[in-house]
Amino acid sequence: MKIGIIGIGSIGGTLARKLSESGHEVRVANSKGAEAVRPFADEIGAIPANAHGAVRGAELVILSIPLSAVAELPKDLFDELDKNAPIIDTGNYYPDLRDPNISELDDGKVESVWVSEQIGHPIIKAFNNILAHSLAELGRPSGSPDRIAVAVAGDDAQSKQMVMDIVNEIGFDxxxxxxxxxSWRQQPGTPSYCCDYDAEMMRKALNEAVPGKAPSVLQEVFKRFGQLGSTPSHADIINMNRSVHSDD
Known part of the structure; x- marks a missing residue:
């Protein structure tokens, strides 16, 4: 499959590496142009590109950039994308930590609905409620008892299934x-967010999400994360994320 990935940070870069290793033709891009991503592309066997080059001819696009950068994407970026090619949004909104405040999101609009409106194209929400370490290191073969789940939300059944197949291919349920x-049910501050749950627990966590509660929980997450010290282990972070909800 021809896959374009815009953004090669901890999530986008990990997905690029995994999908290239799986034999897909991967084009990678960021905001600085093809030459800026060439060293990484050469390392993982991908093709360096600018944003338009990553999207052109793609059968799947992964958008893995801060939400504050979404509105800065070229307005015509997805004009020539095949209507059947899903766009995966992996992003999360972190006001007061990384992102400037976005009034519509602060007023409760679902993050990925906002992203879809900004880019003028339907999207599928995935890979936003898993930690980068889990994504990079904890994938397991299908049927493994300790397999971590990834939530996938979207409106088009065919596009959603394509993304779910990719999730399974790289080692997750x-x-x-x-x-x-x-998809607000998998945003930061919800019970399903970055807890390394299996499929059964992920479904339970998604169902337990309460509208409007996540922002205050996220502030508690930030507070507790600061109490973990300068070098928390992966297990420390997972346990902290789970404890925020078990303490309710």
Missing amino acids: PVDGGLLSE
């Missing part, structure tokens, strides 16, 4: 997170 309007 895909869990249907519902329509894009329901």
Whole structure:
């Protein structure tokens, strides 16, 4: 499959590496142009590109950039993308930590619905509720008892299934997170966020999400993360994320 990836940070870069290793034709891009991503592309066997080059001819696009950068994407970026090619949004909104405040999101609009409106194209929400370490190191073969789940939300059944197949291919159990309007259930501060749950627990966590509660929980997450010290282990972070909800 021809896959374009815009953003090669901890999530986008890990996905690029895994998908290239799986034999896909991967084009990678960031905001600085093809030459800026060439060393990384050469390292993982991908093709360096600018944003338009990553999207052109792609059968799947992964958008893995801060939400604050979404509005800065070229307005015509996805004009020539095949209508059947899904766009995966892996991003999360972190106000007061990384992102400037976005009034619509602060007022409760679902993050990925906002992203879809900004880029003028339907999207599938995935890979936003798993830690980069888990994504890079903890993939397991299908059927493994300790396999971690990844939630996938979106409106188009065919596109969603394609993304769920990719999730499975790189070592994780895909869990249907519902329509894009329901993807708030996998946003930061919800019970399903970055807890390394299996599929059964992921479904339970998605169902337990409470509308409007995540922002205050996220502030508690930031507070507790600061108490973990300068070099918390992966297990420390997972346990902290789970404890925020078990303490309710």
